[in-house]
Amino acid sequence: MDAGLCFSGGKDSALAALVLESFYDVTLVCGTFGITDDAAHAAEAAAAIGFPFERLELDEAVAHEAVERMLDDGYPRNGIQRVHDHALERLAEAEFDAIADGTRRDDRVPTVSRAQAQSLEDRHSVDYLAPLSGFGRSAVDDLVDERLEVEVGPSEELPKGDYEAELRALIREEYDEAVGAVFPEHDQTRVVGLQE
Amino acid sequence: MDAGLCFSGGKDSALAALVLESFYDVTLVCGTFGITDDAAHAAEAAAAIGFPFERLELDEAVAHEAVERMLDDGYPRNGIQRVHDHALERLAEAEFDAIADGTRRDDRVPTVSRAQAQSLEDRHSVDYLAPLSGFGRSAVDDLVDERLEVEVGPSEELPKGDYEAELRALIREEYDEAVGAVFPEHDQTRVVGLQE
Numbered sequence: 001m002d003a004g005l006c007f008s009g010g011k012d013s014a015l016a017a018l019v020l021e022s023f024y025d026v027t028l029v030c031g032t033f034g035i036t037d038d039a040a041h042a043a044e045a046a047a048a049i050g051f052p053f054e055r056l057e058l059d060e061a062v063a064h065e066a067v068e069r070m071l072d073d074g075y076p077r078n079g080i081q082r083v084h085d086h087a088l089e090r091l092a093e094a095e096f097d098a099i100a101d102g103t104r105r106d107d108r109v110p111t112v113s114r115a116q117a118q119s120l121e122d123r124h125s126v127d128y129l130a131p132l133s134g135f136g137r138s139a140v141d142d143l144v145d146e147r148l149e150v151e152v153g154p155s156e157e158l159p160k161g162d163y164e165a166e167l168r169a170l171i172r173e174e175y176d177e178a179v180g181a182v183f184p185e186h187d188q189t190r191v192v193g194l195q196e
Numbered sequence: 197m198d199a200g201l202c203f204s205g206g207k208d209s210a211l212a213a214l215v216l217e218s219f220y221d222v223t224l225v226c227g228t229f230g231i232t233d234d235a236a237h238a239a240e241a242a243a244a245i246g247f248p249f250e251r252l253e254l255d256e257a258v259a260h261e262a263v264e265r266m267l268d269d270g271y272p273r274n275g276i277q278r279v280h281d282h283a284l285e286r287l288a289e290a291e292f293d294a295i296a297d298g299t300r301r302d303d304r305v306p307t308v309s310r311a312q313a314q315s316l317e318d319r320h321s322v323d324y325l326a327p328l329s330g331f332g333r334s335a336v337d338d339l340v341d342e343r344l345e346v347e348v349g350p351s352e353e354l355p356k357g358d359y360e361a362e363l364r365a366l367i368r369e370e371y372d373e374a375v376g377a378v379f380p381e382h383d384q385t386r387v388v389g390l391q392e
Contacts, residue, residue, distance in 0.1 A: 001338065001342075018218070019215065019218070019219075019327075022214070022215070022218055023215075023339055023342070023343075098335060103330075105310055105313065105326075105329075106310070106314075114301055114302070117301065117332060118302075118332065121332060121334070127331075127332060127334055127335040127338070128332065129330055129331055129335060130301075130329075130330030131215075131327075131330050131331075132330065133301075133326075133329050133330035134299075134325055134326030134327050134328065134329035134330055135323075135325055135327075136313060136314065136317060136323060136324065138317070138323055139294060139323040139325060142197065142323070143219055146197075146219070147219075
């Protein structure tokens with residue numbers, strides 16, 4: 001069976017791939033609006049941990065909608081959720097037996113409710129998997145330390161292929177607002193290999 | 197890191213063990229009230245799939261409390277939940293880095309909420325893992341077919357080491373009620389090996 005996993009190059013989606021690889025032929029898939037080439041960072045991370053990689057084209061109108069929602073709200077949560085919902089719908093339309101993401105039990109955003117998961121599955125005849133949803137933050141951190149080599153740095157300087165990089169660029173280029181008004185500076189992680 | 201996984205001999209807890217084995221040294225643990233020797237069936241199933249096995253002593257007072265609740269309710273859900281909560285507390289007191297169970301995304305009972313998971317973790321300095329909680333019924337069924345050999349049969353004739361077997365025996369022996377008043381007859385599965 002094959003599975004397409006939403007992949008940003010970060011540690012959570014990389015660990016999700018390691019959980020699934022005993023059971024599925026996993027392809028790491030980075031959704032991109034085509035605003036920047038940050039998906040290239042996800043492609044590098046996928047190669048570093050030895051998985052096949054694909055780009056998934058997202059609808060740029062959704063990026064605008066998400067940014068406007070974030071600017072209205074003054075925080076990113078609902079906008080990020082909107083983009084993730086859209087990416088899962090697109091991924092479910094692709095030719096995989098199962099689609100997956102790296103959401104963890106203790107994440108606040110994005111989240112996928114059981115009802116939303118079942119709706120995706122029923123409408124697209126696909127399984128939706130959230131292999132980390134039964135793991136809390138401390139367990140995920142321990143497993144990442146044990147299995148992955150990661151780089152940590154500020155989000156502006158450590159580009160990866162998550163939605164945030166493209167949405168930041170969109171705000172910078174097209175909206176008369178400081179990126180910091182929506183995305184507070186925070187540390188990101190990017191996977192650079194497997195632990196020996 | 198070692199993990200103790202609540203194990204009945206059934207397919208869900210066996211699959212949960214296969215998900216965890218890439219990351220943890222997994223011991224399969226069958227909680228027992230000492231009412232019957234049904235834990236022996238779980239021990240056999242554990243041996244059939246190649247995992248170490250331990251029995252975990254549960255408090256017989258909890259079995260009585262659970263049966264009385266079931267007889268009052270006329271259905272087993274709350275009683276089963278009570279026993280599972282007790283088993284997790286006992287398991288959390290044992291010497292494992294992580295404790296786990298085979299609850300699936302689409303299960304109605306037992307369930308462990310995020311708040312309950314975090315409470316277990318905080319009080320016992322242990323990680324709680326629910327490796328199947330991000331998998332729906334159809335994905336679990338596919339993975340079981342691919343990886344496990346199972347026997348299927350009516351619950352009265354296919355004893356395994358789940359709580360139900362001991363609670364059925366307790367109702368038969370000590371309460372003046374038909375077992376069928378609480379547990380409708382249904383098919384169970386018992387793991388007999390790994391697929392080649």
